[in-house]
Amino acid sequence: MTSLDPTDARLLQALDVDPRASMMALSQRLGLARNTVQARLARLEAGEALAPFTARVRPAALGLPLEAYLTVQVVQRSLSDVGAALADVPEVLEVTALSGAADLLVRVAAVDADDLWRITERVLALPGVERTDTALALRRLVEHRVTPLLERAAGGPDGTLPDGPGDD
Known part of the structure; x- marks a missing residue:
């Protein structure tokens, strides 16, 4: 890096x-x-x-307005295999390995509750998956961002860009 x-x-x-x-x-x-x-x-x-x-396409624009997070527990030494299998599930948007009680955090998009059930069942059927818990995403309060970190790293007095040509 x-x-x-x-x-x-x-x-x-x-x-x-x-x-x-x-x-x-x-x-x-x-x-x-x-x-x-x-x-x-x-x-x-x-x-x-x-x-x-x-381009960051919102799943709702594709007819998948329901987003949820699945915490997934996997059998020992199966993280890589389960992660690779999750990559084959089209509705899986992100997979993050965790420390703690859950092994993986999986962000999914679904049409509705029935579709979320189908997706969860598909995840549970993957070899190495022991258990899942589901939490519905009600509203994103802070979008993905790095701006505050960039402002700090830029090193200006307040971290903002200096005025460039045409900035009055």
Whole structure:
């Protein structure tokens, strides 16, 4: 993993604000040469500090308005196999290995309660799965974000980007 200097953090902060910004716009905003911005982005992508760009489609737009979290307990030494099997379930959005009572946290999307039942049954049928618990997601109160971390890493007095050309 690539470590970030304050300029990298400012670059990532600018991308977080405007993910579609061009190299030229980023270079002007940050007061850096376009080639410098391009080289830094390439290094950040290669070092896995920058996740691949993708449109974040909301499952509800695909007819799956119900989201839930399954905590999954698996038999000893089966985490990798269960994780790989969960990747084959289309409604599984994310899988995270945990410490504590549950082994995995699985975020799923479903059409309705009956569909969630079907998905849960499919997860329970996977080899290595011992037990699941389900919690419905009622409302996302904080969306995925890294902005506060980028602001801190950028190192400004208040962590925000300095004014660039055209910022009055």
